[in-house]
Amino acid sequence: MIITSAKPFEEILELLKNEDYIFVIGCNVCAAKLKTGGEPEVLEMCRRLEESGKHVVGWALPTAACSIRSYETLLEKNDKLDEALCVLVMGCGSGVSAVANVVDLPIYGSNNTLSLGGSSGGKLLSSQCVMCGDCTISEFGGLCPKAQCPKGLLNGPCGGAVDGKCEVDSEKDCVWSLIYERLKKIHRLDLLYTIHAPKEHAFK
Ligand code: SF4
Ligand code: SF4
Known part of the structure; x- marks a missing residue:
């Protein structure tokens, strides 16, 4: 949506x-x-x-x-x-x-x-994807850090989150906290060991 x-x-x-x-x-x-x-x-x-x-x-x-x-x-x-x-x-x-x-x-x-968002469970979800053209969302349990982390961090959190909230936007959950909880729930914490190369930022 x-x-x-x-x-x-x-x-x-x-x-x-x-x-x-x-x-x-x-x-x-x-x-x-x-x-x-x-x-x-x-x-x-x-x-x-x-x-x-x-x-x-x-x-x-x-x-x-x-x-x-x-x-x-x-x-x-x-x-x-x-x-x-x-x-x-x-x-x-x-x-x-x-x-x-x-x-x-x-x-x-x-x-x-x-943004490209969605709605799920009665909640409006904003900025779920920024259409980078090189989708790696499967490696993050279905949550995209490229889209949802204001710093676009692909290899773990910045460390600035407070009580699970993002240091850039305290209204939002830190997506890296969500990714961790999600991967734990689906028994795929091993995915966190993958090192992700920077994404291509050139205009397509
Ligand atoms: S990695 Fe993120 S921004 Fe890129 S296509 Fe997949 S969901 Fe969209
Ligand atoms: S607190 Fe989390 S979501 Fe916010 S910038 Fe840092 S890693 Fe990204």
Whole structure:
């Protein structure tokens, strides 16, 4: 799941200050789960834009904003798209890009894209993976230090944790404490003896 947060409405209005006849596109997967682009949020966005003097020509809620086959598939959802002069996408950056790929109009995004996370056991999990392209998560019991340790340490903790909390962000558990507990639980503490080479940081 891509973790997003909604931009303040004032920031969205500023983005749209020279635009009118707006078509709003939500995302019924990640953004809907996070309440940053599901149907209620899309309807509320349309209402607030209209209240602010903008014309909203229509809206659509594709299954996933990041997976749009063509302009025609969006039209099938709502043919008012043909009347739009710009599009506001309430998804992640990938969703905005996917729409821009098929719609030849100015495109705006209403969200900030924060990380690749998930949800499990009723809890939202942020920054579970930073998509390094060289996955070694299996060697850490299923928890990624590259993504979850602010220092990206691959060969053990920095030693600064206090009561299991990270010294960089005391709101978060030290992922190395979690990795240790997890490997202990699954009887794989032997994995801690593996020395990991630094990861490739070049832009891919
Ligand atoms: S090692 Fe971590 S950051 Fe890299 S792909 Fe695997 S989970 Fe993602
Ligand atoms: S306390 Fe743990 S998670 Fe935080 S920087 Fe140090 S090793 Fe990484």
